[in-house]
Amino acid sequence: MLDIQNSLAHPLVIRREDYTPPEWLVPETKLDFDLDPATTRVTAILSVTRNGDHASPLRLDGAGQKPLSVTVDGVAINDWRIDGEQLVIPLTGAAHVVETQVEIAPDRNTQLMGLYASGGNLCTQCEAEGFRRITYFPDRPDVLSVYSVRMTADQKHFPVLLANGDPVEQGDLEDGRHWATWHDPFPKPSYLFALVAGDLTVNRSSFTTMSGREVSLGIWVREADLPKTDHALKALELAMAWDETTYGREYDLDVFNIVAVDDFNFGAMENKGLNIFNSRYILADPDTATDYDYDAIAAVVAHEYFHNWSGNRITCRDWFQLSLKEGFTVYRDQGFSADQGSRAVRRIEDVRGLRASQFPEDSGPLAHPVRPESYQEISNFYTATIYNKGAELIRMMAAILGPEGFRAGTDLYFDRYDGTAATCEDFVTSMEEGGKVDLTQFRLWYSQAGTPRVSASLSQDGDRATLRLAQQVPATPGQPVKSPMVLPLRVKLFGAESGAALTDERLVLFEDTLDTIVFEGLAERAVLSINRGFSAPVVVETDRTAADLAFLSAHDDDPFARYEAMQQLMLDTLVASVEGRTDHEGVIAAVANTLADAALDLAFVAEAVLLPSESFIGDQMAVVDPEAIFRARETLRRDLGTRLEAQWRQAYARGEGQPYAYTPEGKGLRRLRSVALGYIAASGAADAADLAFAQFDSADNMTDRMGALTTLVSSTSDIRTTALDIFYSQYCDNPLVLDKWFQAQAQSSRDDTGAVVAGLAEHADFTLTNPNRARSLIGAFGANQRAFNTADGSGYRFLADQLIALDRLNPQTAAKLLPPLGRWRRFDAGRAELMRAELERIVRTPGLSKDLFEQASKSLEG
Template sequence: MADAQTATQAPNVTRREDYNEPDWRVPEIALDLDLDPAATRVRTTLWVERGGVHDRPLRLDGDGLTALSVKVDGAETMDWHMDGPNLVVPLSGSAHTIETEVEIAPERNTQLQGLYASSGMLCTQCEAEGFRRITFFPDRPDVLSRYKVKLTADKTRFPVLLANGDPIAQGELDGGKHWAEWHDPFLKPSYLFALVAGDLVANRGTFTTMSGREVQLGIWVRAPDLAKTDHALHALKLSMAWDEKVYGREYDLDVFNIVAVDDFNFGAMENKGLNVFNSRYILADPDTATDYDYDAIAAVVAHEYFHNWSGNRVTCRDWFQLSLKEGFTVFRDQSFSADQGSAAVKRIEDVRGLRASQFPEDAGPLAHPVRPDEYIEISNFYTATIYNKGAEVIRMMATILGPEKFRAATDLYFDRFDGTAATCEDFVQCMEQAGGVDLTQFRRWYSQAGTPRVSATLAQEGGRARLSLRQLVPPTPGQPVKEPMVLPLKLKLFGGFTGRPMCDEQLILLKEDAQELLFENLSETPVLSINRGFSAPIVVETNRTAKDLAFLSAHDDDPFARYEAMQQLMLDTLVTSVTNGGTDHAAVIEAVRNTLTDSALDRAFVAEAVLLPSDSFIGDQMAVVEPEAIFRAREALRADLGKALEAEWRAAYEGSLANRFEYSPSAKGARRLKTVSLGYIAASGAADADQLAFDQFSLADNMTDRQGGLTTLVNGASPLREEALEAFYQRYQGNGLVLDKWFQAQALSTREDTAEMVERLVAHRDFTLSNPNRARSLIGAFSVNQRAFHDVSGRGYRFVADQLIALDKLNPQTAAKLIPPLGRWKRFDEARAAKMRAELERIVATPGLSKDMFEQASKSLD
């Protein structure tokens, strides 16, 4: 059960300014675990050393542990006491050996933190503070230790015993038990500890490092899933080679293992030498995984492997520095993914994700800096700001330094801080030293929350043009006044008549509130291309006309800027339609036609460029979100695009029909454009659209096409809709990961009865709140369905609040991450806002509420 946090209790707040060095360090730890789902015995030996001159006792963090015995220097002692959940041992000398024994029950651990049971195996998740649920320890990231681990378990039930590091010994015991010992020679914090015990098989491989060492690789899964692991193993090898080539980082152990787990709060975990993964980011075959799934698996495998250096060999001093490892590693995995396929499409996908999750976070009650100043529950800071905005901060520094200096800076960082717990400041100082730059002002990206807004006005004056730039960082909770940021803006001018570049791309560092640039000797009217490649994570407002945007969507030589111009044209049209009623769609239709029929463009890029902005992103542009009006305006534009360009959509669709499954950039692009085209054909009202969708669904040789057909049908009213849903369920009812797609497709439906349908699905025999993936697939998906969730009746708010209160009793961490959609109540009309706020108040008033939920819900009320 969760630790209770009643609404009347004042929660403990951890503040960055209060950081102190550890009183005691633990250079060595030995763990002996006798594993059993009902009762696991954990015997721990700590070699502790006093840090500095003081007389403070040894304090060991615990959570739900009972000390069965405590020894100091080999002798039983009673000179200890409990301070709440923590063990306190007075010590007089400078170095001691401490032995403790506790008993825990993994099968009752529904929080999925610490040691828990999942689908017949035992596994761990210790980030951020899960190790204290296994044994008493100073559970903080700046206490670095070398670990020796002995695992003992029933051999029939748990034939495979894995832990961090390299295996050093194993053997048999009486009573059908066996044991295995593992040693990790590298210092690591407790959050990187891991073990897995289960009836597993491995897809094995090898990798030869750049120094010639052979590393044994293993992807461990249940036997029926073995055939679905080839893609993950291949991605791991690619990642290891890429990190050597791009960053010069070589793997350092003799083995590297990954284990797939069904019940997992995160996507994956980078535990040293033993990564534990949510199954959705390991298992893939054409019948059950979409192209998105394949891409996500490769990205997450890369991300966790890259952590071996950016997170493990160099870790965080404290949790306020979380983006030191996560932002940097997201940047690394994004760069890796860009190198594996279309860099332009990858950048589009990353920016779309940033705008969908991080921009709203920055504009809401939960806004916080990339390096926060305080928290109640650290798990609540595993956010889009820490990860995705943090990656953009790294990208900006890489842009400012350039490739060679950035590589020199990362080499300096890894070499200087190897084996230590570092800070964001340490990283920035390495950028300055190796790059020869002053990043004093740039550091505000770490301390100021909020998404900067830049207005860019280009005015022609005869043969010259003046570009006026202004920046504003809006107020956020606790930060009403902001200082100017350093904004690296890539820009270029194009001739409005010829389409030719009128200057080379320039990198401008906007550092002041306002700045002007002058362009001379212009022979024709210029059109501005700005924030090319999304060089800064900002909102840009320009005086470009619809004609200018349409022009750039056809002529800009930067793929992202070309995409951005199309999206801005669509967005402007839709916002005007919502605020002023119907509007002319001709400019959008013609721009889409030009893109759709440009044979020189990659089909994956075309598919991204012709997609309309989402309902939620349209709402983000408005002072007051109007869900129903936004939905109607978007559907009207989709219908007009479908009708006006029906011949072009059908040509694009039919051009991809012969595409049989292969995982390649060209094949993925064809499948993507195929389903996008199908959606527009359906939007046109074509008589055969439902049959086309059903045929795609039923005849598909891969999940991407099958899900594309199903999603199109789910949004409509055809009798084929129910037939497809039933067929999909019958085919995959034994596969939890695929059933998540079935639940999610219905939760995201644009139909008027979606709220009613989702309420029924909660009672479905395959729905459970105990599995985080399943909860996210229905509750999480529904809460971002703007039209359905924000039904004016308020039933969507009540439904989600009910589910989160129930989920909090099982898994506070997962529940708390689903709060943000309710917290955006200030963006809506008074009636909706009142209903959303009432549900937040009901959550906060719930007896026994976890501190995870209390923090998120109470902050959302501000």
């Protein structure tokens, strides 16, 4: 085993228990930017006040800038010093005005943190600690300041100058330059600062708030992209109205601007009044964006807008409280999205995402609580646990409190902590007081990592049934022993003969290691429906038979529980197949029944008949066997395709000739059509490739085109290459669509996918400097369980090589692509040794960032 202690000096570990309030506060900040891509000069005037009785100097965080001058109360000083990455200024009084001047180079900022260049424009990203790359400042979330910003730039190259808050003044200068000033009256932490300068055009609208204020809305993009912004703008208007109706929250500035940029580490950023977005989550038209893209744009636009209250007006005291804003806001955007379309399908998608990313995180070396206890690099904690599991915690509290209690709790939280930097404890306390409940034990969800496992067994004696529950929270790194959690489980019983409900739905608060619930007066044998709506983020193991699961997949009145029963039936069948016991009849009958049910929403049908992913199947096994899982899944797909071919063709034909419309009905037709095409191809039908190519060639929208291309990419037909060439030729000048071209090939199930991906890494259009492009190839390949985990280790070497190269440019993105290597303990000894060797090679790399070092070293130790 590699001696990690000696391989690299450990970065400083930040611990939650060591939190202390800031020694100096900054009530007011004035910034002056002389903007230029090569050399930008930043003048910062900070009004600072001593916080408490101490004699400590002022310490300002900085990284990567050149300090030019420091003045205190208008007088230049020379006794300042640089300590590590901090500017230290000795101050004697209680309040001072400190002015610093620095130079930075945006066009050389490949980390995309701070002020950087993207597509000829200048923009910022400051969360979590990017503001220190712009100027010296106490860069922590509990230092809130009122900002005034002046920008000066060349008018030809940067005709648009935007910042937080509302515009104040603008003017022209004689040298071809111009200036603008902006003011944000709401105190905010430095991570919410934003600035954009560029050659942009705007799609404008307005929104009248519930109190009658008119807000000017604008989405700023390159002129050629303007026609692709209508969907995002409409989503913003819908989100503003939804937040007023659902939470009583009104927008508070006169303007709300969004800017789309191509180079961005995140999906988007909620900076006060000036949201900066990855263009992937703004630009859409039917020819270039899939239904999934449209849905994601609406969700992300809503998410960032909702942050105005859950994140901006109330921010985090420290970064350990990150889920305070992110988990709550994800819950809010999930509710918005559910109200815009199919609530059942939205819940299915949310849970699928949780299981695909957060459950493996919770069971691996990088497991951490929703409120972590320590970190080396905070950007590594922008995780599925913080976001998605954090949202599930809010959902559980909402279930426990009920609608009225939860609304009372959120109102209390917003009113009590407005304008402050709060904690997760503050939120839970508000829920307790507003909902009049005791959440003492529930707080364990914030401090304990790991996914609880629940064993549920239903026995019946005459008209009396007994449900026996047991829970266990697995050990995780640093937490070998766990206490029982509060699990709100929605439970209902159905009659096995009649299919009718035998009981009303009951919310069971399972708080102990063991519990027993009794049901009386049952007229027939009962079948258990449990964790309905996925009311708790747990793994449930039951003694239900395959017949029970098939019954629930046809009769359960909770859409998610119906979907879950089908998925469990498929999963049990696939795991048995991997172990050599093959019986597909139950799954085939259940899928046939679902396809024949005319009362079901087509989008729901499409989700219900999809087989669990290869990675999710692997998560159920003690040792992952990628080849055996792939063979078992492909065999079941083939049998489903062959035995139900007539139904698949009927489902496929329903979407033919339908004009494109972004409606719930249209989305359902297209989704089921793509699923049906996949099963037709899996059956080995002679016309499958021609059918897919005909759809690809005639499609009037990207959803149908990508559905066909995804099928062709995994085929052995020569038409595959023709389709890929046509797609590339048509979209090579559109970066977002070209990402789909890279991703589709990286996700292929062909035997040569690894070699294809290695070749694509050398393609002229592949670059590591753009996070979207890196994710589209490297990230997609790492998620392809079979292709990535070839027995010769070539996939592991490829990923490690790419991450080492990417780390030199963008450590944050590199670190987020490492987790597939961290799952080495789940595989056979040969693969495990090869994966571990690549992790050790990464850790030994000279000059490795603390971002990637933390992830790799924890993956080895955990």
